Amino acid sequence: LLCLMYIIHLVSSSILCSNTNCTVIPLNGKWYVTNNNGTLSLQGIIPGQIHLDLLRENIISEPYRGYNDEKLTWIALEDKWIYTRNITIDSNFDKYEKVILCFEGIDTIASVFLRDEEDKHFLFNASNQH
Numbered sequence: 001l002l003c004l005m006y007i008i009h010l011v012s013s014s015i016l017c018s019n020t021n022c023t024v025i026p027l028n029g030k031w032y033v034t035n036n037n038g039t040l041s042l043q044g045i046i047p048g049q050i051h052l053d054l055l056r057e058n059i060i061s062e063p064y065r066g067y068n069d070e071k072l073t074w075i076a077l078e079d080k081w082i083y084t085r086n087i088t089i090d091s092n093f094d095k096y097e098k099v100i101l102c103f104e105g106i107d108t109i110a111s112v113f114l115r116d117e118e119d120k121h122f123l124f125n126a127s128n129q130h
Helices: 050-056 073-077
Strands: 005-010 022-026 029-035 041-046 081-084 098-103 110-115 120-126
Touching (some): 050 073
Antiparallel strands (some): 110 120
């Protein structure tokens, strides 16, 4: 039995199936990051974390130098850090029998949504390292 699958894969670009009817979209790489109120907007990298993204964009200083860690507590106190990325799926997407969204790790707390041009669709919440 052949099953058409569409795999959206976060973090790793490895192929998850050997079936010729399988399409993989790796989601690691460049993302966009904003804080909850939109006052900060920058490029993020997945896999990664907000401190590394802020450091790479020269928004913060090295967290482990001197007393910088105390000066950077605002990062953890920020209500939300929102990572987004646009992906392009092929025109046959609706013909696949199965779509797999694969995460190799979600750190601590996250809400995962998929958004099309019209709606945002809630998928799940993570409340610990997964």
